[in-house]
Amino acid sequence: MTLLEDGSSTAELEESTAAPRPRGRWRRWVGWLVVALMVIGGTAIAARLVTTPPAVGAMLDPEGPGDVGARALAEILRQQGIDVTVVRSYAEVRSHLDDGATLAMADPLYLTDETVQALVADAPRTVLLSGSARMLRLFRLGESAVGESGPVTAACDLPEFARVGTILPGRMFSPSVNTTGCFTDQDENAAVLVDYSSSQRISLVDGTVLFTNDRLAQNGNAALGLALLGQTGHVVWYVPSSGDSDITGEAQESLGSLTPGWVTPAILMLLLAGLAAALWRGRRFGPLVAETLPVTVRASETMHGRARLTAKAADAPHAAEAIREGTVRRLAQRLALGDRVSAHEVADAASDRLRIPRGSLQDLLGGPPPADDQQLVDLARRLAELEDAVDAALHPHVRTPNPDDPSRSGRNTSDRGEHRA
Structure with a gap:
C-alpha cells in the first residue's frame, strides 16, 4: 500500500473506484416499457384521427x-x-x-x-x-x-x-x-x-x-x-351524413395498394432490428460512479489562470476587487483583526496604527473601482505602499530596503520574507 500526496492510500482509491453498482436495473426496463407504450398509444391516436370521418351531420x-x-x-x-x-x-x-x-x-x-x-x-x-x-x-x-x-x-x-x-x-x-x-x-x-x-x-x-x-x-x-x-x-x-351515400365509383388507389407486398414486412423487420439493437447496446450504459482522483492543482496555477482571464477580458474593476481583497486579508492578519472583518474596519485599524486620521484609507480599501488600466496600476502601487507602511509601523526595527541600492535589496527582502513567514 502506497500513500498519495493528499494522504490517502491506493487501497482506499481502489475501494472508491470499485464501488458496487446499484441494484436498480429494473428501472431501465420500466423506462423502455414506458417509451414503448407511448409509441403504441401515439400510433393508435394518429390512426384514430386519420380513419375517423368528419362529423358533417x-x-x-x-x-x-x-x-x-x-x-x-x-x-x-x-x-x-x-x-x-x-x-x-x-x-x-x-x-x-x-x-x-x-x-x-x-x-x-x-x-x-x-x-x-x-x-x-x-x-x-x-x-x-x-x-x-x-x-x-x-x-x-x-x-x-x-x-x-x-x-x-x-x-x-x-x-x-x-x-x-x-x-x-x-x-x-x-x-x-x-x-x-x-x-x-x-x-x-x-x-x-x-x-x-x-x-x-x-x-x-x-x-x-x-x-x-x-x-x-x-x-x-x-x-x-x-x-x-x-x-x-x-x-x-x-339528416345527411357521409356514411349514408348512394354515390358509387371506383376506389382510388392508395399507397398501400401500389407498393409490393414485401415492403410492409421489411419495414416491420427493420423496426424490430432497430429495437433489438437499442436494447443490446443500451445494456452497456450504467449509472455514473463518483470517483475522487488524486490530482493536486497548485494555487499559483489557479492564480495565474485567473489573472490571464482578467487581463484578456480587460476587466479592471474585477482585477481591482481581487487586489483589494488580498490586501485587506493580509492587513487583517497582520493587525490581528480576524478573518471576518470588513474593509472599513481594516482601514480604521490601519489608520490608527499609522497615526493618521480615521477615514483617510476608506476610499483606498473600499472605494469605487478603477475605470481603466492606468488607474488599476496606480491603485496597486498605493496598496503595496500601504502594506509596506503597516509593516514598518508594526516592526520598526526592520529597515525598509532602498530600491536604488541593489547591494542591500536582496538581503532586506529576504529578511522581510522570513519575518512575514
Missing part, C-alpha cells in the same frame, strides 16, 4: 345540442304538438312520409341528384334548409343574390308569415318566374323562396343562419321556423 341536426345544431327548433315543434321524426338513412325516408308530412333537410352532399329529387317527389311539403346553388338548380327556385341585406319583413301574401315579424337573413336569393319570394329587400331579393305551382310545395331558406341553437332566439327566427315546419302535424327531418 352536426350542422342543423335536430338532436344536436351544440351551437350549430337544431335541437331547440325540434323541441319547439314538439311543444306545439307536432311529431318530429329524425331519419338518418335516405332509404327510410319514404317509409315515414304520409299524406300530411313535411320533409325537412339540408343539402345532402353524399346523395346523387336523382336520389334527392326522388325524396322530394314523395313528400307533399318540403323545406330545404340549405340555400346551396345545387338545391336552387335542382328545383329551379332561382339564383343566389349578390350582397348582404339588413332586417326584412314578410312582404308577401302567404298567411303563415303574417306574424313572423323581422328577421336578419344571411343569404338572399333572386326568385325564378314560378317562385314566390318572401322577406324581400329593396332589390326584390328574397330570404325565403316558396314554389307551390304544382301539387307539391317546396320552400327554401338558409337555415344555417336562422335556425341553429345559438341564433334561434334572435328576431323572428323561431316564428319563421314554426311557419315553415309547423303547417302539418308531422315533420320528417332527414
Whole structure:
C-alpha cells in the first residue's frame, strides 16, 4: 500500500473506484416499457384521427345540442304538438312520409341528384334548409343574390308569415318566374323562396343562419321556423351524413395498394432490428460512479489562470476587487483583526496604527473601482505602499530596503520574507 500526496492510500482509491453498482436495473426496463407504450398509444391516436370521418351531420341536426345544431327548433315543434321524426338513412325516408308530412333537410352532399329529387317527389311539403346553388338548380327556385341585406319583413301574401315579424337573413336569393319570394329587400331579393305551382310545395331558406341553437332566439327566427315546419302535424327531418351515400365509383388507389407486398414486412423487420439493437447496446450504459482522483492543482496555477482571464477580458474593476481583497486579508492578519472583518474596519485599524486620521484609507480599501488600466496600476502601487507602511509601523526595527541600492535589496527582502513567514 502506497500513500498519495493528499494522504490517502491506493487501497482506499481502489475501494472508491470499485464501488458496487446499484441494484436498480429494473428501472431501465420500466423506462423502455414506458417509451414503448407511448409509441403504441401515439400510433393508435394518429390512426384514430386519420380513419375517423368528419362529423358533417352536426350542422342543423335536430338532436344536436351544440351551437350549430337544431335541437331547440325540434323541441319547439314538439311543444306545439307536432311529431318530429329524425331519419338518418335516405332509404327510410319514404317509409315515414304520409299524406300530411313535411320533409325537412339540408343539402345532402353524399346523395346523387336523382336520389334527392326522388325524396322530394314523395313528400307533399318540403323545406330545404340549405340555400346551396345545387338545391336552387335542382328545383329551379332561382339564383343566389349578390350582397348582404339588413332586417326584412314578410312582404308577401302567404298567411303563415303574417306574424313572423323581422328577421336578419344571411343569404338572399333572386326568385325564378314560378317562385314566390318572401322577406324581400329593396332589390326584390328574397330570404325565403316558396314554389307551390304544382301539387307539391317546396320552400327554401338558409337555415344555417336562422335556425341553429345559438341564433334561434334572435328576431323572428323561431316564428319563421314554426311557419315553415309547423303547417302539418308531422315533420320528417332527414339528416345527411357521409356514411349514408348512394354515390358509387371506383376506389382510388392508395399507397398501400401500389407498393409490393414485401415492403410492409421489411419495414416491420427493420423496426424490430432497430429495437433489438437499442436494447443490446443500451445494456452497456450504467449509472455514473463518483470517483475522487488524486490530482493536486497548485494555487499559483489557479492564480495565474485567473489573472490571464482578467487581463484578456480587460476587466479592471474585477482585477481591482481581487487586489483589494488580498490586501485587506493580509492587513487583517497582520493587525490581528480576524478573518471576518470588513474593509472599513481594516482601514480604521490601519489608520490608527499609522497615526493618521480615521477615514483617510476608506476610499483606498473600499472605494469605487478603477475605470481603466492606468488607474488599476496606480491603485496597486498605493496598496503595496500601504502594506509596506503597516509593516514598518508594526516592526520598526526592520529597515525598509532602498530600491536604488541593489547591494542591500536582496538581503532586506529576504529578511522581510522570513519575518512575514
